[in-house]
Amino acid sequence: MNQNFDIIIVGGGAAGFFTAINIVEKKPTLKVAILERAAEVLQKVRISGGGRCNVTHACFEPNELVKFYPRGEKELRGPFHQFCSGDTIEWFEKHGVELKIEEDGRMFPVSNSSQTIIDCFLNATKKLGISVLTVQRVQSIFNPEISGENLWKIETQNESYLTEKLIMATGSNPKIWDLLQTYGHAIINPVPSLFTFNIKDSRIKELPGVSAQVSVKVKDTKLTSTGPLLITHWGMSGPAILKLSAWGARILHDKNYQFSIFVNWLNDVDTKEAEQLLKDLKQNQAKKLVAKKSPFELTNRLWESLVLASGISIETKWADLSKVQIQNLAGQLTNASFQVNGKSTFKDEFVTAGGIDLKEINFKTMESKLHRNLYFAGEIVNIDAITGGFNFQNAWTSGFILANAI
Template sequence: MIYADVIIIGGGAAGFFTAINAAERNPELKIIILERGKEVLTKVKVSGGGRCNVTHAEFLPKELTQNYPRGEKELLGPFHSFMTGDTIGWFSKRGVELKIEEDGRMFPVSDSSQTIIDCFVSETERLGIEVLKGQAVKVINKQDEFWNIETASETFSAEKLVVATGSNPKIWKLLEGLDHTIIPPVPSLFTFNIDDERIKNLPGISTEASVKVLNKNAKTILESEGPLLITHWGVSGPAILKLSAWGARLLEPTNYHFSIQVNWLLDALKEDTSEMLKDLKVQLAKKTVLKNAQFDLPKRLWQSLVTASGISETLTWADISKEQIVALASQLTESRFNVHGKSTFKEEFVTAGGIELKEVDFKTFASKKHKNLYFAGEVLNIDAITGGFNFQNAWTGGFIAAQSVAD
């Protein structure tokens, strides 16, 4: 039996952040991190394409919460205690400077996730935190005032337990055994698979668009706007990933078979677009429709939509018919696509699901069911859109849980 004051299950972002902050606050504590794998911080390593998207440059708590399809209400209080500015300061104090990119995402200046990993590892060494790898937890139970944790090779005992295991079904099962409710996990960040002639030969094209998810009656159930990226398998980009996050629970029952409607002109109406096309019929009379891209659309996308409207490559603007104008306006503002499946977005395997949020005290990140049991990160039913928000949840939860266990 190995004894500690605090045991943290999970050697990821939330687990390390909790351990380091608890040890700083109370250097007397014996803290052990148990990691099931051979490596720690594996998700940190691959995040943001290996650059680690540490957080997002949003500095108002209320605005920040609006990036969390699950957890929006619960995180408002915690973000008043620790959020983006605190994260930047925390890393800066340890020699890791962050930079803001145009879209608001924040990365280490080094552009390498290894900088974050090295920071965490050196801090645990400096503070005397034990990090034990290859320790998959099999049993969690409570005897008297102590938590007992059994792995394949060892038994641990501690007064305080922090669970920071992310989306780990085996740990969720153990927590169910402790009377916690687990919301079943479903994928949260994914791209849409579409097989359609209009976009088949356009991978790599990115443009601003607004996108709606339609139900069987063609009514809008979700919408977003932003950069849309055409890929080899369909569509991706922030506009799509926002829909996947907010629609995680709605889209799963359809087995990811549904329709979307894309407005390539953002908020332009079909009728107004028809009028603009009629003006172009006069202004560009002698030019061919296909070769003269309009509305700042990428040339190849314009050509594909023109072809889909039944307009031949030699047709001039002067000769375009009323029906063709209506068809083109429709393609530009109401392109319908059938989605048949999803693909994981890079290595961002984020899921919606986890511990029912009503069973957690968000002033301390403590369990309402058991004394001295705490949670941080994605083990909770909290998830965010892409852009550094999932890590910010890990830092905030880890920081507040650390204060709770250290006091």
């Protein structure tokens, strides 16, 4: 027996819920269902931002906001002029959730709990009469243009559904991409986008938890990044590394995650300048031990490690530094080479570069250019961003535009 709905949304994540709520708020007469393959909805929302849910970012200018998207920069410009971070704040406030801005621009619920966002969505769907159907794993989709019917038909393992409009909000689900490929949609091959670098190196082995403001570049590429870098038990993480992983998603995948990086621990000081600074210190701090105290904005532990790596012993005084030792230390400070062997997923926030080819989507409506009444929201399309609330902003914006169009 077929269950009939005006609109079916496949995917019970952030994009799916936001889209459903906005549609029914604008047109309460529509009968809308969300199909979710798991037993629980909004799982990614639950774990995002370390369980606090990084809802959006305090970047309110659409032309600036698009610069955080390695894939989708051009396509999102129009949509962000319709629904940007400021609109997100207003939307959540209207729905009883107050957001706050942290120092780095990330925005979280004041409650510091992702449960607040989940409750907001669940309460809204309940109030609006949206059917949330779990354990509905989509097996097949029948297109009305091909089946000769006037409705889309969706079959799960135990039910079948009919709907006039079908919205796919399944994130990076390979099975759904495969299904859409059979309908002629091109899928840009998915690769991981947010990940940390695995590095075994004696210079950082004893320093997990140490961070520094750095610039990093990947050898033999144009990939560069600046920002905080965090040393971890397995290598390097933090915004500077995650930015590189997002912008370099395809390049680093093609290198099989085996490559070299150069870290400038002094961020914007070059090697020549560093040498001069060290020569000045040799004069001014002649009697002091080099390794004892960091003269730069680096922790003493990191400084000591770089001093030792330059062939300078722990007992060496500034006055006794040779020309070669000064050159070595300047090199370690501004151009330290590290070998990356593999990657680790960043926390549980798995983001992929890849998905529906952007050329096949009308970004004024989020409708497929190939099939009428087929729409896309969120990460199912080939759009992804660096960490900081930007991937969620794409989900909200696409959901809003879609709801308006419908």
